[in-house]
Amino acid sequence: MNPTDSSGLVSLVAAVAVVAGVLGVLIPMLPGLLLCWAGVAVWAVFGGHGGLGWVVGIAATIVLALGFGAKYLVPGRNLKRAGVSNLTLLLGGLCGIVGFFVVPVVGLVLGFVLGVFLVELARRRDGRRAWQSTIHALKAAGVSTLIELGTALFIAAIWLAGVWLA
Numbered sequence: 770m771n772p773t774d775s776s777g778l779v780s781l782v783a784a785v786a787v788v789a790g791v792l793g794v795l796i797p798m799l800p801g802l803l804l805c806w807a808g809v810a811v812w813a814v815f816g817g818h819g820g821l822g823w824v825v826g827i828a829a830t831i832v833l834a835l836g837f838g839a840k841y842l843v844p845g846r847n848l849k850r851a852g853v854s855n856l857t858l859l860l861g862g863l864c865g866i867v868g869f870f871v872v873p874v875v876g877l878v879l880g881f882v883l884g885v886f887l888v889e890l891a892r893r894r895d896g897r898r899a900w901q902s903t904i905h906a907l908k909a910a911g912v913s914t915l916i917e918l919g920t921a922l923f924i925a926a927i928w929l930a931g932v933w934l935a
Contacts, residue, residue: 779816783808783809783812786804786807791922806830814826837920858885865878865880
């Protein structure tokens with residue numbers, strides 16, 4: 770990869786976006802999957818790789834769509850079975866955002882846990898059941914993150930295969 774020619778520069782920009790996207794999955798407030806996909810899309814469209822670029826771009830887009838769908842459907846189904854409401858998750862998420870700014874580094878998680886627990890405590894009037902709902906919400910958030918990370922890594926692997934074949 771020669772960064773002095775336009776194809777090399779496009780590949781370098783794509784590599785930075787893909788790596789930032791994979792890391793962005795693990796860092797709150799960065800759109801990890803979209804960064805990964807955007808890097809691959811830039812490489813596919815502007816890299817001058819012809820049909821290979823288009824195949825890689827289309828494959829990455831399909832994986833992105835499947836990953837987005839699974840990221841919300843799989844944990845959501847498990848939360849519905851556990852009886853955790855969408856309102857609980859919304860309010861827990863808002864508390865997580867507030868916590869992110871109030872307590873550096875761990876505030877997002879602390880705010881989410883506290884928010885879900887307090888909403889479920891108010892809703893169920895039982896501390897044990899509220900804590901069980903909080904655990905279900907944490908598991909769902911973990912599953913969602915794992916699905917997103919797997920999707921980002923799969924998109925990165927598709928791109929790397931395209932770079933290797935180019």
